Amino acid sequence: MTTATSITVRVPLAIRHRPGRKTVVSPMGDGVTPVTTRADPALVKALGRAFRYQRMLDEGRYASITEMATAEKIERGYLGNLLRLTLMAPDLVELVLDGRAADRVALPALLEPMPLAWAHQREHLLSDGPTRRAEPDVRIEA
Template identity: 45%
Template sequence: MTSVASLAKDARTLTVRVPFTLRKRGGRKLVVAPEGATWGAPHPRVDSTMIKAIARGFRWRKLLETGVYGTIDEIAKAEKINPSYVSRVLRLTLLAPAIVESILDGRQPAEMTLAALMEPFPVGWREQLDAGFRQI
């Protein structure tokens, strides 16, 4: 479907219909243009939930590397959270620097959410970009 504009019979009212999709992102609604539509320069979409998770992952990795905690279970017990969650968040430290920078700058693709990042992804940076993060 494409945009349609029509002028009312009184020639004073212009109606413009533009197909779009609403998506929720970080508690906010985001307007997504249809595929192939021209769109102005995107405004940064800083996702504080994603940034917080990445920061936690790097903090926990540092605590493991410095010996403050010896295992993921120790971190989970200290933070009073599930060890599985700690493992998934720690994996975010394996993201390619370009991906992390785009998230920090709010330039990540609309479909890149924390839930999507918590799913398994390739460890290699090139493979990550080839697996769908190419839009960055």
């Protein structure tokens, strides 16, 4: 008669909580360093959708934002807010995608009306507090 035996396998891993997802980080051998990103998945997804919707408008797939919102089954106002993200300064988009703006910029702040001029956008989004300017601020509104 044989006795029951069991085998225990231990795999060293760490589960790290990231905004919106779980990441399994295994020990890396051979001197390879893991690629880490602090990019907020919600921001990245919103930017991706914004540029996709803008491309669809540019290609003439939809005649208007209202038509696109109906076809995509999303609110027209939200679609307009997303499309405003395509007018962000390229360096700000890069900061968001690289995860370097995660501590300072959140999706609700990006969906708010923001200045048209890229220099004013940088001041508006990256400053620690609201700044007062003597000249009137031109804002993008859908």
